[in-house]
Amino acid sequence: MSDADRTSAPGSWRHALSRALGMITMLLLLAGAIAARMLVGRDADGPTFGLPDRSEILSFRLTATVSALVAGGSLGASGLLLQTLLRNPLASPFILGLSAGAGLGMSVAAWAAMSTPSLAWLLAGGALLPAVIGSLAALALVVLIGRRRGVLDALTLVLAGVIVSSLAGALALLVQQFLPLETRGRISLWMLGRIPEVADAAVLSLSTIVSVLSIALAWRLARAMDAAALSDAEAVSVGVDVRRLRPALLGLSALLAASATALCGPLAFVGLVGPHLARMLCGATHRALVPASLMAGALLLVGADALRQIVDAGRGRLPIGVVTAILGSLAFLWLLRRFRPVWP
Amino acid sequence: MDRRRLLLLLAALAFGAAACEPGPDSKAGTAREGDAAAPPSATASAPRIVSLSPAITTTLLLLGEKRHLVGCSPWCRGTADSTAVVWDGSQIDAERLLALRPTHIVHQSTLGNDPGEELAVLARGRDWSTASWRLDRLDDVRTMIVGLGELLGGDAHERARELAARLDAATAPDENAAALGPALILFSADPPTAFGPGSYVDDLWASLGGTNAISGAAYPELSVEQVARLDPGWIVVVGSDRLLDSIRDWPITASREGRIVHADDAGMLEPGGGLAGAIESLRAELARAAGAARAARDSEKSP
Numbered sequence: 001m002s003d004a005d006r007t008s009a010p011g012s013w014r015h016a017l018s019r020a021l022g023m024i025t026m027l028l029l030l031a032g033a034i035a036a037r038m039l040v041g042r043d044a045d046g047p048t049f050g051l052p053d054r055s056e057i058l059s060f061r062l063t064a065t066v067s068a069l070v071a072g073g074s075l076g077a078s079g080l081l082l083q084t085l086l087r088n089p090l091a092s093p094f095i096l097g098l099s100a101g102a103g104l105g106m107s108v109a110a111w112a113a114m115s116t117p118s119l120a121w122l123l124a125g126g127a128l129l130p131a132v133i134g135s136l137a138a139l140a141l142v143v144l145i146g147r148r149r150g151v152l153d154a155l156t157l158v159l160a161g162v163i164v165s166s167l168a169g170a171l172a173l174l175v176q177q178f179l180p181l182e183t184r185g186r187i188s189l190w191m192l193g194r195i196p197e198v199a200d201a202a203v204l205s206l207s208t209i210v211s212v213l214s215i216a217l218a219w220r221l222a223r224a225m226d227a228a229a230l231s232d233a234e235a236v237s238v239g240v241d242v243r244r245l246r247p248a249l250l251g252l253s254a255l256l257a258a259s260a261t262a263l264c265g266p267l268a269f270v271g272l273v274g275p276h277l278a279r280m281l282c283g284a285t286h287r288a289l290v291p292a293s294l295m296a297g298a299l300l301l302v303g304a305d306a307l308r309q310i311v312d313a314g315r316g317r318l319p320i321g322v323v324t325a326i327l328g329s330l331a332f333l334w335l336l337r338r339f340r341p342v343w344p
Numbered sequence: 345m346d347r348r349r350l351l352l353l354l355a356a357l358a359f360g361a362a363a364c365e366p367g368p369d370s371k372a373g374t375a376r377e378g379d380a381a382a383p384p385s386a387t388a389s390a391p392r393i394v395s396l397s398p399a400i401t402t403t404l405l406l407l408g409e410k411r412h413l414v415g416c417s418p419w420c421r422g423t424a425d426s427t428a429v430v431w432d433g434s435q436i437d438a439e440r441l442l443a444l445r446p447t448h449i450v451h452q453s454t455l456g457n458d459p460g461e462e463l464a465v466l467a468r469g470r471d472w473s474t475a476s477w478r479l480d481r482l483d484d485v486r487t488m489i490v491g492l493g494e495l496l497g498g499d500a501h502e503r504a505r506e507l508a509a510r511l512d513a514a515t516a517p518d519e520n521a522a523a524l525g526p527a528l529i530l531f532s533a534d535p536p537t538a539f540g541p542g543s544y545v546d547d548l549w550a551s552l553g554g555t556n557a558i559s560g561a562a563y564p565e566l567s568v569e570q571v572a573r574l575d576p577g578w579i580v581v582v583g584s585d586r587l588l589d590s591i592r593d594w595p596i597t598a599s600r601e602g603r604i605v606h607a608d609d610a611g612m613l614e615p616g617g618g619l620a621g622a623i624e625s626l627r628a629e630l631a632r633a634a635g636a637a638r639a640a641r642d643s644e645k646s647p
Contacts, residue, residue, distance in 0.1 A: 043443035044414070044428045052439075060438050124461065180480050181543075181563045183454045189433035197438040198465045265434075315418040316429025317437045 019288045022281035026295045033299050036306040037065045042317065047310045060197040067196050067204060068301040071260040074211040075267065076274030076297020078256035080289055081218055083275050084225045085249040086154045092272035093257035096161035097138035099266040100168035103191050105134020107175040110183055127190070128203060131265065132258045138164050139254045143247075152246040192321030193265040195305045203262055210259040214252045215294055221248065222286035229284070267321055269328025270300050276335050300327065391496060392445055395420065396431045396459055397452035399479055399616030403489055404450075406617040407503045409496065414444045421610070436462050448495060449474045479615040480562075482547035486511060489617050507617050514623035515551040520634035521627075522553035527605070528576040528598075529556065531583050531613065533590035536566040544615045545582065548623060552630075572596050578633070580605045580626075582612045601640075605633045 038061050041048045052058050075093060082091040093099075109122040109130035122130055142164045146157035176184045196204075218225075224245050227235040235242050260267065274297035275289070282292040304323040311318060394415035395401040401420035404413055415430040416423050428444060430437045436459055441449075449467070451459050453476040460476050467474050475495050477488040486508055493504020529539040529549060539545035542562035549556060557576035558564060566574075572595055579598045581587050588606060592599055609625045611618025 042437060042440040044440060054442075057439055057442065060442075123458065177565070178561070180454070186433070186454050186458075192434050194435040196435070198462060314429070317432050317440075319432045319434045321434075 015283065019282050019285065022283065023288060023292060023295075026278070026281055026292055026299070030295050030299045030302070033303040033306060034065055034069070037061060037068070037302050037309075040306050040309045042309055042312075046312055063199050063204070064195050064197045064305055065302060066208075067199055067263050068305045069298045070204070070208050070211050071195075071264040071267065072270055072274070072298040072301025073215070073294040074207070074256040074260040074297070075271040075301070076278070076293040076295070077211075077215050077218060077290060078253045078260070079271030079297070080275040080278065080286075080293035081225075081249045081253040081256070082271075084229050084286070085246055085253070086158055087229065088154070088158055089276070090272070091158065092269075093253065093260075094266070094268055094271065095158065095165070096142050097164035097168055098135040098254075098257045098261065099191070099268060100165040100172065101134040101136070101138025102131040102261050102266045103134070103187070104138070104168040104172040104175070105130035105132070106190060107172040107179070107187055108134070110187065111175050111178055114179060114183075128262050132262050134168070135258050135261050136254060138168050139250075143250060151243060152250065157250075189319065191266055192319035193267040193324070195264055195301070195320050199263070207259040207263045210255055214255045214259070215290065218249075218252050219287070219290045221245065222290055225249070225286040226284075229286075264301075264320070267301070267324055269324050269332075270297050273328045273332050273335070274300055277331065280335055300324065300331070303327070391447045393496070394430060394441065394444060394446040394449045395451070396436075397450070397479070397616075399485075399614040399618075400450050400452060400477070400488065400492065401616075402611065402614055403492055403507070403617030406507055406620075407492065407496070407500045409500060414446060415441065415449075431459060435459075436466065438462075438466055441466065446472055448472070450492065450495070451476045452479050453477065480542070480544065482515065482544045482551065482615075482619075485544060485615050485617075485619060507620060511617070511620040511623075514620050514627070515548050517551070517553040518627055518630060519553070520630040521549065522555075523634055523637075524554060524605075524630070525577040526555045526557040527578040527580050528558065528571065528574060529580040529582060530587065530591070531581075533581075533587045536568060536571050538564055538566060539582070540564050544619075545612065548619065549580070552623075552627075568594060578603045578605060580607060582607045584608065603633070603637070605629050 039050055041052055041057060041061060052061070078093045079091070082093065082096065083089055085091075106127045109119075109127050113120045113123050142157060142160045143152065145160035145163065146152055148156055172187075176187060179187075224235075224240045227238045227240045228242060228245055228249075232242050235245075257271070275293045277296040277300075278289055278292035281296075282288040301320075301324065304327050305320060307327070308318045308320060308323045311323075391409075391412045392414045393404060393409060393412050395404055395413060396417050398417060398419045398421065401413065401416050401423060404410070405422050410422075410424060413423055413427050415428050417431045417433070418429050419433075420427075428440055430441045430444065449463060449472055451463070451474075453460055458476075460474075463474055473495060475491060477491060478484050479488060489504050489508045489511065493501040493508075496504075527549070529545055530536055531539060531545075538558055539549075539556075540558050540560055540562050541556060546556050546562070557574055558566075575596050576598055579591060579596075581591060581604055585606075585608065588604065591604060598604060605626070606629060607622065607626045609618075609622035611620075611622035612626070
């Protein structure tokens with residue numbers, strides 16, 4: 001091994017320095033996004049800048065910031081686990097049908113509430129319960145289809161995700177045919193997500209706890225993920241039990257995505273772009289990637305929420321899903337062109 | 345990270361999350377009592393109305409409340425330029441809503457994505473009158489008009505009564521509608537989508553004495569083949585002129601013989617107060633169509 005190889009290899013001082021600089025950059029960017037969200041608001045005429053003079057408005061901004069931090073961080077971490085698990089840089093929580101499952105859950109709940117008014121409670125809290133159940137049911141189906149000879153197969157899982165996504169989407173449309181016209185439109189809008197400014201304290205606390213625990217567990221699995229990102233044979237050769245690691249990563253990823261969906265509804269792109277942004281800044285070592293992906297996801301969502309407070313084309317504030325999709329696709333394009341992909 | 349640190353972190357995050365919920369003490373009403381910028385009482389002075397439903401907004405404009413309308417949805421039509429948009433269809437812009445200092449907030453309740461729940465939390469402890477209505481059927485529209493008048497009081501109450509009476513008069517039986525026979529009522533041509541039983545347009549069509557050519561769902565999507573098999577005697581088109589262009593090419597008797605009634609008043613596409621005027625226009629169109637049909641029959645009889 002040459003001196004140059006030795007200094008740029010994982011574990012070298014140059015690698016450690018670059019990782020530390022990447023983490024500091026990410027932290028500074030996240031701090032900037034949080035500050036921007038806390039300092040930007042809206043009044044009747046348009047955006048306002050500076051801290052509000054009323055405590056309740058400060059509470060709105062704080063709730064929105066905490067919600068976006070938790071949901072964005074969860075989606076970023078969930079995307080990283082899936083990209084490692086599936087060895088697919090395009091993997092994200094929604095490629096496994098979580099978004100389509102949430103939409104199906106919401107549609108079925110609306111239909112059930114219309115058919116049996118006593119079931120109207122299903123739609124409480126922005127139809128949180130059916131959305132989470134729908135997401136997890138879609139994932140369970142993906143896992144069921146994605147098993148080959150009792151083992152989770154990376155390629156089959158991706159294909160199963162595409163199939164379940166399409167099926168859940170089609171079933172949601174089928175159920176919506178039985179709903180009043182107005183409700184159909186509202187469900188489509190619900191799919192664009194939300195950043196709650198007045199959150200249910202129980203939901204916010206539960207989502208936070210689930211996310212923190214899942215990310216802590218994922219961090220403990222970081223070294224195994226480093227090996228699993230290569231190939232099954234290489235992972236086994238360094239003592240990683242891939243058969244046990246895959247269900248663990250899938251379960252944690254599902255918990256993180258469900259927790260984000262419970263809080264903010266289905267949000268696309270954050271789980272896809274977050275891990276790539278983290279890799280660009282902090283390298284491919286999972287000890288750094290887990291917290292970096294968390295911060296990158298949070299940065300994207302908090303930043304998008306801050307941006308939508310300012311942008312107003314006379315039609316009110318944009319739905320968060322529109323902003324994350326535009327920002328996410330632009331960021332993805334920029335990352336692809338600016339940096340050489342770090343993916344092995 | 346050791347277990348104690350992890351537990352401490354979790355406790356801190358849970359505490360922070362719980363602190364984000366605005367408690368009863370953070371309400372605007374009591375906090376700003378006596379403040380010069382405090383919202384006026386809902387009954388004491390001019391109302392400041394926020395409507396999150398296009399149909400209710402149209403009704404408010406007909407009740408002469410345009411100058412009192414301070415907030416609306418992006419889909420509301422005819423509002424003043426100064427009326428702020430406070431709803432993106434997915435969530436309420438809470439900070440802007442508060443800045444508007446509303447006294448009345450009205451919205452349409454739906455089965456999915458209903459803003460009522462979020463509003464209820466925001467309205468807690470504030471001097472806001474909130475009301476919502478289902479607007480699926482014609483009776484719902486009538487109930488909303490009367491309810492809106494009662495909520496706002498004063499002149500609006502009287503105007504709402506007049507508007508409800510105008511709606512009743514407009515939906516009185518019309519011999520021209522009855523004379524048409526079964527009609528297909530379309531609001532989209534590609535794909536053909538109809539107002540079926542259970543929709544407010546079917547209700548008003550029935551009250552005019554008309555018969556709907558389809559049964560089943562309230563807003564069914566049809567194929568052109570289905571329309572051809574139905575071969576309705578008449579087609580009522582609700583919407584823009586562009587719909588007519590598509591329908592004229594269909595291989596059905598109504599299209600070939602020009603038996604199409606065009607209800608182009610935008611009020612027909614909203615289950616609100618605008619329906620009264622839209623039905624009045626429809627009646628005029630029905631009279632014209634029935635006259636043309638009579639003339640055609642007479643010309644066939646004459647040698």
